[in-house]
Amino acid sequence: MDGHQVSVTERGIADLVAYALERGLIGEEDVTYAANLMLDALSYEPDGSFVPREAVAAACGNENRPSLEEILASLLADAVARGVCDPGIASRDLLDTRLMGCVTPRPSEVVRTFWDRYGQSPELATNYFYKLALDSDYIRSYRVARDRKWVTHTRYGDLDITINLSKPEKDPKAIAAALEKQKAGGSEPYPRCQLCPENLGYAGRLDHPARETIRLIPLTLDGEPWYLQYSPYVYYNEHCIVLSEKHVPMKIDRHTFVRLLEFIEKFPHYTVGSNADLPIVGGSILTHEHYQGGRYEFAMARAGLREEVSFPGFEDVRAGVVDWPMSVIRLDAADPARLVELADKILAAWRGYSDASVGVLAETEGTPHNTITPIARRRGEGFELDLVLRNNRTTDEYPLGIFHPHQELHHIKKENIGLIEVMGLAVLPARLLGEMDRLKQVILAGEDVASVPEISSHAAWAKDILERHPEFAPESVAELGDAGAAALDAVIEEEIGQVFAQVLEHCAVFADDEPGRAALGRFVASVC
Structure with missing residues (x-):
């Protein structure tokens, strides 16, 4: 591969196969096979200078190799740019799951390994299975971490x-x-x-x-x-x-x-x-x-x-x-x-x-x-x-x-x-994250929550909060300074939690x- 200009697709495939190899999703014998499956999934035809074994070996030795999220993002961006994938999130999710499927062990292998470990203890079996779900990106841990x-x-x-x-x-x-x-x-x-x-x-x-x-x-x-x-x-x-x-x-x-x-x-x-x-x-x-x-x-x-x-x-x-x-x-x-x-x-x-x-x-x-x-x-x-x-x-x-x-x-x-x-x-629901940020801005600005359409549904609740927390009332909020935002965050989280307790009470x-x-x-x- 001397002198060969490595493309984004080739680099991404090498990095992804190296990731799978290091996580134990595949073995050394699977490297070329997995790379070829990915080439097909990405509708990409390399020239003869691309040798998967050599590219993956180099990726394995790269201490600065990107994270899984970054590898997939790069491959998807390139696929979108080449017209292989639509830019929408649903289409991108279909493609990156297909890519990870290229390096996820076959069902029979997973079942066999699970029950072999179960023979030692149920915990060893579920530890293996849960790690596989994380490593194969079935559980997109980088998304869950944003919750x-x-x-x-x-x-x-x-x-x-x-x-x-x-x-x-x-x-x-x-x-x-x-x-x-x-x-x-x-x-x-x-x-x-x-x-x-x-x-x-x-x-x-x-x-x-x-x-x-x-x-x-x-x-x-x-x-x-x-x-x-x-x-x-x-x-x-x-x-x-x-x-x-x-x-x-x-x-x-x-x-x-x-x-x-x-x-x-x-x-x-x-x-x-x-x-x-x-x-x-x-x-x-x-x-x-x-x-x-x-x-x-x-x-x-x-x-x-x-x-x-x-x-x-x-x-x-x-x-x-x-x-x-x-x-x-x-x-x-x-x-x-x-x-x-x-x-x-x-x-x-x-x-x-x-x-x-x-x-x-x-x-x-x-x-x-x-x-x-x-x-x-x-x-x-x-x-x-x-x-x-x-x-x-x-x-x-x-x-x-x-x-x-x-x-x-x-x-x-x-x-x-x-x-x-x-x-x-x-x-x-996810909508609350943006609504609570907006609510905090409105309260810290001393404005009327009911007058802001996107958060007006929270107006009665916000009024009740302010009655119990007069330090955030319009006439007082200006004195809070930078510490006010963090303090209000904590109050809003606490109040949401108390609403959830009420939710459960309503269901009794x-x-x-x-x-x-x-x-x-x-x-x-x-x-x-």
Whole structure:
């Protein structure tokens, strides 16, 4: 290659293959093969002076080699300049995933390695699998790192707050419409949804992400085929998805409890739970049965019991009401089968339970409203199951749900409150980042928030904040100087966290007050 003018494409390919080689994604024998796959993906034909083995060897010896994000950005920019790729983010994501797919190990190799390591310990297996998801860029860690995260102390403990910058906000009505479309039948796209195992290796399209880098670990749960994968958005450490092989709607029943407890028997270092199976209270995907888990201690897991309760015939199961803004019954036992039996009784009782005095109706005009969000974890050698009571009834006053964030909180959070947020981790929409920056500017300038269209939805909330923080009032703010911005940042973060606590309170079917506690007690008494 002496005297050869190395092109951007050739340099980028060499750097990317060198990266894959050093991360253990490929072996020395794969270097030329991977480089040729990338040449095809990029529609680039080098001349005979380009020798992949030599170019990659030089890249491996380069201490100043760019980061993965920089390598991909360079290759994409060049592809756009050559007319190989459209400049839009969706097209670019399709191409860079294809490039990473060229160096991601084949599914059979990944599965074999996973179970070989599982034979040593479940933790070694998931450590390998999670690292692969990061190294292959299936989890775009450089994007996730831009998410805004903090902790807010509330009366329920420390809640995790995130402003998500890597996933679009979902419309609750669109989620419900997708479920209705599936129930109605008719033609469906391929793959039918983003959770179907048919995504394995799929090249993607503008309305469906590329999945050449996704890998699935086959599992057997309750005698049926399921798979383990990681979420590309990793809202928390080792955020995994456990998905059914079948494209069937979410359903909470006895089998759910069996599968969740079997999963934590296989992976005792993980927590796992299920979104509920009804619109409004059921998370963002109801069309494919799946669970979410990971290696993370959520705020709800740290919460103690507000009171202990008992269920006749289940004296071997410790039970209680969790000190949490939502209505949660916690069950602990040494034998997971006993948890399944009691959880199934609680679910059956709740499906048909009504208490009009607190707005809970099991059904209206034949439409069911009651369901459960279950979460399973290990406590030492024992098993624990949290059952979060949910109801999705709507009224003219609350068209998005009685037990859903109410209208006055929609300026912060309007989306469904699913499993992750039930457990105490807020996933707030990306729009908030810009809106909060603008809000800070307006307050520090002493202007009226209501007069600024892009943040006027926050006006009532901002007024309330200023009443409790008069140091930021228009007549005082000029005296704060440069320290004012940092102080206001901290206040706004704190206030967002407190709003999230209110969001969870709104979702409680039995409020944490005297009438609500009494009503929950009546339900518990009805179970057995």
